[in-house]
Amino acid sequence: ILNVEQSPQSLHVQEGDSTNFTCSFPSSNFYALHWYRWETAKSPEALFVMTLNGDEKKKGRISATLNTKEGYSYLYIKGSQPEDSATYLCAFSSLDNFNKFYFGSGTKLNVKP
Amino acid sequence: DGGITQSPKYLFRKEGQNVTLSCEQNLNHDAMYWYRQDPGQGLRLIYYSQIVNDFQKGDIAEGYSVSREKKESFPLTVTSAQKNPTAFYLCASSIVESNQPQHFGDGTRLSIL
Secondary structure, three states, rough: OOOEEEOOOOEEEOOOOOOOEEEEEOOOOEEEEEEEEEOOOOOEEEEEEEEOOOOOOEEEEEEEEEOOOEEEEEEEEOOHHHHEEEEEEEEEEEEEEEEEEEEEEEEEEEEEO | OOOOEEEEEHHHHHHHHOOOEEEEOOOOEEEEEEEEEEOOOOEEEEEEEEEEOOOEEEOOOOEEOOOOOOEEOOEEEOOOOOOOOEEEEEEEEOOOOOOOOOOOOOEEEEEEO
8 A cells, every 4th residue: 555645634724824735655656646625515626637747737726736756746725715625635646557546634724714 | 417426425334234335427437436534544445446347456445345237336335344334435436547537426424333
């Protein structure tokens, strides 16, 4: 079982704050890194798929970077809003089987108005 | 609307009883997956299937069984051999091509009576 770690486990910020969190994954045999957003009582929703070292992706106020050589990805949220409150999951897939995802335990973000 | 439907939303199991969780998708996806989530842990893969009539064990398959008789359906049976079945179960599906995200249902919460 491959180890994927996310930090911090939870985060409380004020509306308007910018924040970021980390996903660490094995640096060998890398295929893709996926970010998901999971709101309470809803299903996880795909945010980004990242495949190349140095990749940067952006969706509105949310962006992500990827470093496959050292095995980490950062997710940034600029000017957090209460509707950003959710658990953010990352998932790693390897060259051995790109359809098999290994998930981190998530970072739970709470944005206070 | 296209999506993944899991039922029931809540399920209770008596000791020694088998129960089956339903997962149906109308996204025309070839691949389907079952995950288990426990508090403080990431999603762990139970079983997955990339084509009808074929499936593979994930990382925690013991005590579970699946079938894939139709493309749109991937039911999961939690058998009496699964000694700690209380958890949240998520079903997902995806296209079997590189770099495709998985799409998730809303989940089933299973509890022991």
